[in-house]
Amino acid sequence: MESAGPSTHHIASDVTSTHHIAPDVTSDSMTSRDYYADSYAHFGIHEEMLKDTVRTGSYRSAIMNNGHLFKGKTVLDVGCGTGILSMFAAKAGASHVVGIDMSNIIDQAQKIIEANGFKDTITLVKGKLEEAELPIDKFDIIISEWMGYFLLYESMLDTVLLARDKYLKPEGLIFPDTAKLLFAAIEDQDYKEEKINFWDNVYGFDYSCIKDIALREPLVDTVELKAVVTDPYVIKEINLLTATKEDLTFTAPFNLVATRDDYIHAFLAWFDIVFDCTHKKVKFSTGPHAQYTHWKQTVFYTPETITIKRGQEITGSLACAPNARNNRDLDISITYAVGDEEEETIVDYKMCVILYSCRIPFLLQSD
Numbered sequence: 001m002e003s004a005g006p007s008t009h010h011i012a013s014d015v016t017s018t019h020h021i022a023p024d025v026t027s028d029s030m031t032s033r034d035y036y037a038d039s040y041a042h043f044g045i046h047e048e049m050l051k052d053t054v055r056t057g058s059y060r061s062a063i064m065n066n067g068h069l070f071k072g073k074t075v076l077d078v079g080c081g082t083g084i085l086s087m088f089a090a091k092a093g094a095s096h097v098v099g100i101d102m103s104n105i106i107d108q109a110q111k112i113i114e115a116n117g118f119k120d121t122i123t124l125v126k127g128k129l130e131e132a133e134l135p136i137d138k139f140d141i142i143i144s145e146w147m148g149y150f151l152l153y154e155s156m157l158d159t160v161l162l163a164r165d166k167y168l169k170p171e172g173l174i175f176p177d178t179a180k181l182l183f184a185a186i187e188d189q190d191y192k193e194e195k196i197n198f199w200d201n202v203y204g205f206d207y208s209c210i211k212d213i214a215l216r217e218p219l220v221d222t223v224e225l226k227a228v229v230t231d232p233y234v235i236k237e238i239n240l241l242t243a244t245k246e247d248l249t250f251t252a253p254f255n256l257v258a259t260r261d262d263y264i265h266a267f268l269a270w271f272d273i274v275f276d277c278t279h280k281k282v283k284f285s286t287g288p289h290a291q292y293t294h295w296k297q298t299v300f301y302t303p304e305t306i307t308i309k310r311g312q313e314i315t316g317s318l319a320c321a322p323n324a325r326n327n328r329d330l331d332i333s334i335t336y337a338v339g340d341e342e343e344e345t346i347v348d349y350k351m352c353v354i355l356y357s358c359r360i361p362f363l364l365q366s367d
């Protein structure tokens, strides 16, 4: 039989020099139903995260520019995904890295660490951190990329705090160790018209029952800096070395001061991350003033348009709690009053239905 030369795509089974690329068992056997249950198994979600250079580049700088913190240290990578942070830690001089992930993506991570020569330095464990047995009892450093939309969506921070309490040495470090949630108000007439008021009249029909549902669902999207009408306000600061799971259910006051006369159609939230334990503090922001990240910002439309004058204040509070039926969802309630008005408005939002626009389309089922 004639050998298949390099120019042909015909792959004959009896030609030993041909590389027949058969899909491996995991990716071959996974269907969309499996991806529904294991949303992190598909490479696409990891592609988006890896290509977010603000995110991945910040972790790389924080870890690899701080070899003095990693040299000879044991490191736990909580939710290692494709193993990128584990490999940064190994390159930074860690004596041993354990990466854990409950998703099938870890099968690819195993191949990746072997392909890059880290088989002896990195050990991967497949499973849920809460249930797994790790090969090392106590670690010097925990690294994790746990942040969700609005910082807390996905509730993965619970897992990192549990890892800290169970596996981190008393003087151990966490990368990153500080997260801040920020809040402001925006002028957003055009987009509110398109997303919310659209339901008032759909081809001449009254669809306004959906308007209320749409309004209560925070929208993950990018917002231009020029839309921001108030100073930002730090609504919550989380120190990962000391925070408890209970701290993630909170009510925090805010006080937004208008920077110009304008109309307000929504509140806006974003988060900042700091690797405080690094020598030259590595930090990044997901705010409207900063470079794009896949977290974008989170918009909370108000039922009525607010008219504001420069220097006037919007005071109120934001309450956030995991949803009782699905702890990955968030119940967020915003209470506010404008200027000297006594009347308060309270709006209850539910962060869950980001099915069509998000990197995590399937995280809707409870654990």
Ligand SMILES: C[S@@+](CC[C@H](N)C(=O)[O-])C[C@H]1O[C@@H](n2cnc3c(N)ncnc32)[C@H](O)[C@@H]1O
Pocket: 040, 046, 049, 050, 078, 079, 080, 081, 082, 083, 084, 085, 100, 101, 102, 103, 105, 127, 128, 129, 130, 144, 145, 146, 147, 156, 159
């Ligand atoms: C945001 S991704 C980060 C992946 C990787 N560290 C990176 O930076 O590219 C979070 C990962 O954590 C994993 N994960 C979430 N909760 C987990 C848990 N309780 N136990 C183990 N892995 C978990 C997910 O499967 C996912 O792969």
